[in-house]
Amino acid sequence: MQQKSTTDSKIVISEVMMPHQANVAGNIHGGEIIKIMD
Secondary structure (H helix, E strand, C coil): CCCCCCCCCCCCCCCCCCHHHECCCCCECHHHHHHHHC
Protein backbone atom coordinates (compact mmCIF):
# COMPACT_ATOMS: atom_id res chain seq x y z
CA MET A 1 0.00 0.00 0.00
CA GLN A 2 1.28 3.46 -0.90
CA GLN A 3 1.66 5.92 1.97
CA LYS A 4 -0.13 9.27 1.95
CA SER A 5 1.39 12.53 3.06
CA THR A 6 -0.33 14.57 5.75
CA THR A 7 -1.52 17.11 3.18
CA ASP A 8 -3.29 14.32 1.25
CA SER A 9 -5.26 13.31 4.34
CA LYS A 10 -6.08 16.80 5.68
CA ILE A 11 -9.75 17.61 6.36
CA VAL A 12 -11.07 21.18 6.37
CA ILE A 13 -14.42 21.96 7.99
CA SER A 14 -16.10 25.37 7.86
CA GLU A 15 -18.64 26.32 10.49
CA VAL A 16 -20.65 29.54 10.79
CA MET A 17 -20.30 30.78 14.35
CA MET A 18 -23.06 32.79 15.98
CA PRO A 19 -22.65 35.75 18.37
CA HIS A 20 -23.79 33.71 21.38
CA GLN A 21 -20.77 31.42 20.84
CA ALA A 22 -18.31 34.30 21.26
CA ASN A 23 -17.14 36.40 24.17
CA VAL A 24 -17.32 40.19 24.38
CA ALA A 25 -14.07 40.54 22.39
CA GLY A 26 -15.54 38.47 19.54
CA ASN A 27 -13.38 35.40 20.12
CA ILE A 28 -15.04 31.99 19.97
CA HIS A 29 -15.07 30.07 23.27
CA GLY A 30 -12.75 27.04 23.32
CA GLY A 31 -15.62 24.78 24.40
CA GLU A 32 -17.47 25.61 21.19
CA ILE A 33 -14.47 24.48 19.13
CA ILE A 34 -14.25 21.25 21.14
CA LYS A 35 -17.96 20.57 20.51
CA ILE A 36 -17.36 20.84 16.75
CA MET A 37 -14.32 18.56 16.91
CA ASP A 38 -16.13 16.03 19.07
